[in-house]
Amino acid sequence: LAAATALAPVVTAPNFAVAVGNLTLLLGGLGIEALGNLLEELRTKDSEAERVRLLETAAKKSTEVREAIDLLLEKVQALPLAQQAFDETKTGQEEREWFVKAMQASLQQAGSRLHIDAKIDAGNKSAVATGKTAVAATTGAVAVGMIHAQNVTIITEAAKHDAQLADIEQRYLDFVRREHGRIRLFGFLSHANIDVRLLDVFVSLRLAEYGREMEMKHLPRLSLTNSEKKGRGLPAPESREDRLLNPAEVLQRAVQKQKSLLVLGGPGSGKTTLLKYFAVCCLDLPGRERLRLQNSLIPIFAPLRQIDPAKPFAEALAAWAKKHNQPLSAERFEAWLHEPGALLLLDGLDEVSDLAQRRQICDWIDKAVPTYGASTFVVTCRFTGYREAEGVALQSPHLRADVQDLDAGQQQTFLQQWFRAALLESLEAREADLPERREEIDRSAAAEAGAIAEFLGREENRSLRDMASIPVLLQIMAIIWKEQGSLAGERVELYSRCMDFLLDHRDQAKKIEPLVSAAKARLVLRPLALWMHADWQKDEAPRVEVEKQIADKLQAVRPGTTALEFLENLRDRAGVLVGSGADTYTFQHKSFREFLAALEIANRNAVELLVENFGADWWQETLLFSAGLTSPEIFPAFIESFLKHDKNAGPTSPLLLQLVAEAADKPLAPFEKIIRNQKLAWQKRYNALQCVRQLRRPGGSSAPEAAKALLQAARQDKEPKVRQLAEQILIEWAVIKPPAVAAEKPNRFFNPLEDNAEYILIPGGKYKYSATDKIVQAPDLYVAKYPVTNKLYNIFLESLPKSEQKQHRSVYADDKRFNGDDQPVVGVSWHSAVAYCNWLSEQGAKGKGQEEKGFRLPTEVEWEWAAGGGKREYPWGNEAPDETRANYGRQVGHTTPVGSYPAGATPEGLMDMAGNVWEWTESFYRAGSESRVVRGGAWDNDPHDVACAYRDYNEPDNRSNDVGFRCART
Numbered sequence: 011l012a013a014a015t016a017l018a019p020v021v022t023a024p025n026f027a028v029a030v031g032n033l034t035l036l037l038g039g040l041g042i043e044a045l046g047n048l049l050e051e052l053r054t055k056d057s058e059a060e061r062v063r064l065l066e067t068a069a070k071k072s073t074e075v076r077e078a079i080d081l082l083l084e085k086v087q088a089l090p091l092a093q094q095a096f097d098e099t100k101t102g103q104e105e106r107e108w109f110v111k112a113m114q115a116s117l118q119q120a121g122s123r124l125h126i127d128a129k130i131d132a133g134n135k136s137a138v139a140t141g142k143t144a145v146a147a148t149t150g151a152v153a154v155g156m157i158h159a160q161n162v163t164i165i166t167e168a169a170k171h172d173a174q175l176a177d178i179e180q181r182y183l184d185f186v187r188r189e190h191g192r193i194r195l196f197g198f199l200s201h202a203n204i205d206v207r208l209l210d211v212f213v214s215l216r217l218a219e220y221g222r223e224m225e226m227k228h229l230p231r232l233s234l235t236n237s238e239k240k241g242r243g244l245p246a247p248e249s250r251e252d253r254l255l256n257p258a259e260v261l262q263r264a265v266q267k268q269k270s271l272l273v274l275g276g277p278g279s280g281k282t283t284l285l286k287y288f289a290v291c292c293l294d295l296p297g298r299e300r301l302r303l304q305n306s307l308i309p310i311f312a313p314l315r316q317i318d319p320a321k322p323f324a325e326a327l328a329a330w331a332k333k334h335n336q337p338l339s340a341e342r343f344e345a346w347l348h349e350p351g352a353l354l355l356l357d358g359l360d361e362v363s364d365l366a367q368r369r370q371i372c373d374w375i376d377k378a379v380p381t382y383g384a385s386t387f388v389v390t391c392r393f394t395g396y397r398e399a400e401g402v403a404l405q406s407p408h409l410r411a412d413v414q415d416l417d418a419g420q421q422q423t424f425l426q427q428w429f430r431a432a433l434l435e436s437l438e439a440r441e442a443d444l445p446e447r448r449e450e451i452d453r454s455a456a457a458e459a460g461a462i463a464e465f466l467g468r469e470e471n472r473s474l475r476d477m478a479s480i481p482v483l484l485q486i487m488a489i490i491w492k493e494q495g496s497l498a499g500e501r502v503e504l505y506s507r508c509m510d511f512l513l514d515h516r517d518q519a520k521k522i523e524p525l526v527s528a529a530k531a532r533l534v535l536r537p538l539a540l541w542m543h544a545d546w547q548k549d550e551a552p553r554v555e556v557e558k559q560i561a562d563k564l565q566a567v568r569p570g571t572t573a574l575e576f577l578e579n580l581r582d583r584a585g586v587l588v589g590s591g592a593d594t595y596t597f598q599h600k601s602f603r604e605f606l607a608a609l610e611i612a613n614r615n616a617v618e619l620l621v622e623n624f625g626a627d628w629w630q631e632t633l634l635f636s637a638g639l640t641s642p643e644i645f646p647a648f649i650e651s652f653l654k655h656d657k658n659a660g661p662t663s664p665l666l667l668q669l670v671a672e673a674a675d676k677p678l679a680p681f682e683k684i685i686r687n688q689k690l691a692w693q694k695r696y697n698a699l700q701c702v703r704q705l706r707r708p709g710g711s712s713a714p715e716a717a718k719a720l721l722q723a724a725r726q727d728k729e730p731k732v733r734q735l736a737e738q739i740l741i742e743w744a745v746i747k748p749p750a751v752a753a754e755k756p757n758r759f760f761n762p763l764e765d766n767a768e769y770i771l772i773p774g775g776k777y778k779y780s781a782t783d784k785i786v787q788a789p790d791l792y793v794a795k796y797p798v799t800n801k802l803y804n805i806f807l808e809s810l811p812k813s814e815q816k817q818h819r820s821v822y823a824d825d826k827r828f829n830g831d832d833q834p835v836v837g838v839s840w841h842s843a844v845a846y847c848n849w850l851s852e853q854g855a856k857g858k859g860q861e862e863k864g865f866r867l868p869t870e871v872e873w874e875w876a877a878g879g880g881k882r883e884y885p886w887g888n889e890a891p892d893e894t895r896a897n898y899g900r901q902v903g904h905t906t907p908v909g910s911y912p913a914g915a916t917p918e919g920l921m922d923m924a925g926n927v928w929e930w931t932e933s934f935y936r937a938g939s940e941s942r943v944v945r946g947g948a949w950d951n952d953p954h955d956v957a958c959a960y961r962d963y964n965e966p967d968n969r970s971n972d973v974g975f976r977c978a979r980t
Contacts, residue, residue: 275413278482319374351384360395363547394627415479425459502638539606608635650680692729777880780959788875796908832907840966870933878958896925927974935963948972
């Protein structure tokens with residue numbers, strides 16, 4: 011606000027009391043309500059000294075009042091100068107109109123709702139600045155320069171220009187409000203989409219922020235000794251802790267630290283809606299307070315798939331804006347980015363299918379971040395699309411926050427809001443405004459949401475309960491529940507029923523003849539989805555291209571219907587397609603396209619297309635949908651082809667195991683062909699065995715007899731690692747008993763308390779300990795073959811009293827990236843790891859009726875000896891790490907099931923000693939510190955962290971997603 015212009019009613023008041031009254035109105039219009047009572051008290055003070063003392067006293071009591079007083083004092087200091095100008099100056103009608111326009115623009119930009127009457131009587135004095143002074147608006151947008159000459163004030167051309175710029179800015183902000191202020195909920199009877207205020211339905215997400223801020227380091231490989239590490243400039247070890255924050259908290263931290271914010275999440279997790287929320291909150295003072303933003307930022311929401319990274323940053327934004335009918339120049343964006351600053355909301359890095367272009371976009375952002383220091387950058391991406399190992403990563407300093415699955419409370423809130431919108435949509439506008447009807451609708455919405463929660467809470471609906479944590483799937487569940495009163499048990503069936511409802515059941519429910527039946531519409535949409543996915547490789551496509559793709563198939567299923575008519579019907583009635591800009595189409599949700607593409611691939615039996623694209627993040631969801639299809643079924647043919655392929659020659663892929671788990675049918679024959687073929691690489695047979703492990707039915711029931719016989723045959727395999735895995739699975743399935751312990755100190759034993767987990771004897775010895783460079787003695791020790799898994803840790807949890815379970819429960823127990831049965835448990839403190847070991851010792855003692863030799867965490871000396879034997883740089887030897895030996899460097903993006911990297915085992919057979927998860931040890935990091943040593947590196951660390959000698963630390967209370975533990979026994 012320009013000090014002179016904004017305070018016009020104050021300066022021209024006949025006395026101080028009226029001036030304060032006018033100032034109260036002004037501040038109220040600006041949303042500064044904290045000064046109301048204070049201003050009333052100011053009226054009673056006669057002297058300036060009394061007024062100043064009152065302001066100072068109030069400032070000490072309240073931060074909000076103090077900030078408002080700072081603003082007020084700025085205005086008070088301008089009063090004498092402005093008063094002099096008012097006393098000397100009168101203006102003409104034209105000058106007054108320009109003055110008012112500039113003043114209005116300034117107030118609008120500040121988010122004010124203060125209305126200024128443009129009709130000023132000709133005889134009244136107007137607020138002007140002295141002829142020699144240009145008073146700049148505090149927002150930095152409007153400067154009112156006024157020249158005093160012979161009682162005539164002239165508004166300069168600069169003031170007119172600045173007012174025009176403010177007008178451009180306001181039009182852009184209005185566009186942001188129109189574009190993002192309302193959100194489309196789909197699946198309603200009367201319309202394809204219902205527009206509701208985003209702030210009315212937004213469910214605050216939980217985001218896990220890493221304690222380690224992500225600043226990519228390119229460091230050389232490390233030697234084994236600490237002195238050499240220090241000599242090469244190794245950074246001091248850092249403590250890792252993940253924090254669960256709400257959207258405002260995580261954005262505030264990024265702004266305060268002057269870093270970008272990277273938001274990663276799964277498909278349909280709400281990343282785009284989160285950015286829309288940020289954009290809308292930037293538009294007014296209440297929204298900025300909601301985000302705890304101290305300064306105004308111009309929100310710029312741009313899908314990265316619509317950006318050309320070959321252009322300079324501001325030019326690329328201008329080109330994007332032009333596509334959306336916003337005539338903003340690169341110079342205008344450049345100005346905003348510098349002053350007042352912008353909130354860059356760059357959505358969907360993963361939606362750029364080409365990896366080279368994705369890398370280019372990352373570089374484009376990295377170059378812009380230091381250039382525009384007044385702006386904050388927020389980038390979203392699917393977990394699978396952020397591929398640091400392949401150069402798809404931000405190199406500029408940034409915070410990373412992972413979107414967490416919706417918990418039960420968030421699901422309840424989401425469902426209540428959705429059903430409320432659905433019920434309100436069915437009412438006449440006049441009826442919807444009645445308070446009693448709204449109360450009735452609120453009760454009905456709560457009842458519907460509660461009914462779904464009760465249904466999902468049943469043990470037999472566990473798979474559905476897991477899916478309900480994903481917002482887009484929860485919305486699909488709400489649609490089906492509302493119309494059919496039940497839910498499908500599998501994801502593919504859930505999508506299939508939702509698609510049928512959208513395509514024609516909605517119209518049938520209203521007794522409207524669908525333009526095209528659901529079955530025929532699918533015939534048209536399937537090839538379109540596959541073309542967009544495999545050939546076009548973008549989320550949106552021009553209308554002309556879309557019409558070309560569907561024309562022939564549409565005429566075959568419904569002659570005479572034009573492509574445009576069909577597309578508009580899908581957009582306006584079905585809601586399967588939506589317009590995503592000028593003459594472009596995209597699917598309502600990316601997963602709709604992936605589902606339909608999978609159907610078309612299965613219909614064509616295009617097995618090699620799936621094999622060829624295995625491992626590409628753009629194809630992951632389509633592969634998973636393909637595995638779940640029953641008609642037509644493609645999984646058996648795919649798995650036989652893939653297991654023989656060279657893509658299966660490395661470590662066991664987590665995606666492969668997920669495909670087997672989600673497959674509607676799991677025939678044994680494809681796996682048997684691979685396992686019995688001794689000519690194939692042993693790793694292919696090993697991976698096929700890992701797949702067979704998934705064939706055991708949920709709930710621990712018996713596995714197929716043919717699978718048991720196959721495993722027995724695999725015990726004769728020529729490769730020891732294959733034989734050992736076959737034996738391990740048979741023990742897990744209780745087909746055979748663990749080998750009897752004949753010797754007093756056997757080479758291994760199996761612990762029945764841990765589902766017969768294997769422990770391997772590591773004979774003791776002397777070696778030069780890397781932390782001190784001194785010779786130490788490591789004792790004989792049994793060390794668990796694998797880190798403790800979620801499955802084993804849950805056995806421990808279930809043995810505890812309810813009151814203790816919450817204390818030890820993993821903070822990632824509900825996170826699908828980390829909670830698989832065979833993945834190592836993470837998100838547990840050092841204290842919980844010790845509690846697990848103590849529980850093993852106590853249960854063992856009870857079973858034998860005597861004191862059991864103690865299970866415990868290994869010491870740091872013991873761990874390093876077990877991993878490297880005093881001579882190996884890495885568990886497997888001295889060769890550098892690669893993707894066949896360990897899970898590190900974010901190559902996978904999360905933990906992997908234990909035992910997935912048999913090539914990285916120690917000679918004795920210990921698995922996962924390098925990468926996957928850091929492992930708690932018994933040892934303190936240094937004397938006088940409470941921090942505990944962690945060893946081994948993790949899935950998100952650089953190669954040097956997985957060396958046997960590398961040590962780091964963590965606070966014992968920290969619970970991170972890259973720290974687990976394994977047990978030892980004397």
